Amino acid sequence: MFSVKVRPMARATVFALRGELDHHSAVQLAEAADAALAGPRLQPLLVIDCADLDFCDSTGISTLVTIHQRLSARGGVLRLAAVPGSVARVFGLTGLDQAIGVFATAQRALADTLHPPTGDIPSSAPAARERQVEGR
Template sequence: MEFDVHLLRQDRCAVVRVRGEIDVLSRERFEEAMMEALEAGGPMVVDMREVTFCDSTGLNAIVTANRRALARGTAMALVALPPRIRRVFRITAVDEFIPIYDTLREAVSALPSTTSS
């Protein structure tokens, strides 16, 4: 599956919708989309329901984006991780500091609507 990423605005947050493989070849586009979402302000949700693979560069991009979100005083969450990818996030303990939700609705309702000052 070819990599694709879209930035959408939904309810109270920016949604980065990802499809395909997040790897060394797609990492830059993935990071750019997440940074654009953070620059728009407010919380960010990364929708990974159509992600088929995520290597260490993708994992690192997500961790870096979370650090940047925290530095900006905003929240980040992941949603709809396929089981194999969710397992990697559990093994690496990323799920202990980045919230993961089953649905976009759950993620949006759990995130604050404004950035903190």
């Protein structure tokens, strides 16, 4: 069973994903993003916490890319956090981790002041920095 828990914060919104993000469940993530992007006061940062994400297929990746594009068009930034190994491998194979910043934890994604939300496509620097920190 898939779920999206939405947690609004002062300068960001966190989506905590649980279960399998696939062609059956991607609509739930898309609907949560639609609601977050439809509000008159868009948060500049959306962090998707993947700590409890078990699986992600091409439909899930497409949904994440669409959210990234829509958010960027409105001046916001999408960040991924706590991506489990099997899901991280898929993100790496597709290049998603090069287009969207990937952080070790949701707290790090929220606290990263070196790459504040600007609406630009994040470079791979945040992901590379997180991998280096985790590898120590």
